[in-house]
Amino acid sequence: MNLEDLVRLRRARDLVDRDYAKPLDVPALAHAALMSPGHFSRSFRAAFGETPYSYLMTRRIERAKALLRRGDLTVTEVCFAVGCTSLGSFSSRFTELVGETPSAYRARDHREGAAIPACVAKILTRPVRNGEARSTTPPVA
Structure with missing residues (x-):
């Protein structure tokens, strides 16, 4: 190329x-x-x-996770806020990438990660597709 x-x-x-x-x-x-x-x-x-669609959905799910951690929006509101038009498709893709439903993710306590700088949190919370390995150590700057 x-x-x-x-x-x-x-x-x-x-x-x-x-x-x-x-x-x-x-x-x-x-x-x-x-x-x-x-x-x-x-x-x-x-x-x-990855395909362009897969990359787009990963970005949308990353943003959805951030909005759900705030806890002030419903799952439906988050779905539409990140550009998805189908709650069912959004929930399925979220569950596939994150490993739990958007509702379960939203209900979980996220206070322990609140002190992590946003640039590090983005790396540590990036959705992982099936078959990809997640590194347990943050990358060296």
């Missing part, structure tokens, strides 16, 4: 990071990367190790 393609793919990934709550799909992301949808999907997976 050439450097120009990587720059374009990072532009699309940055769009997902910034606008995760907006309606995003592969054609829109491919347009941002100036690529055809098929080429974009294949290149994105090759560069980042």
Whole structure:
């Protein structure tokens, strides 16, 4: 993969990071990367190790976890706040990535992690797909 393609793919990934709550799909992301949808999907997976949709849902679930830890929004409100349009799909994906339902996650006591800096908490609480290993030590800066 050439450097120009990587720059374009990072532009699309940055769009997902910034606008995760907006309606995003592969054609829109491919347009941002100036690529055809098929080429974009294949290149994105090759560069980042996951599909564009999977990356988008991981960002949404990360944000949902933060909103649920606050405890002032319902699961339904969080679902729509992060850009999901189906509570059932959101709950299924959340459970798959986090290992517990959004309601159970919201009900759990999160005070012990409150003192952890946000940059470290993001790494430690990142959703993990089935088959991926989670590191038990934070990365060295």
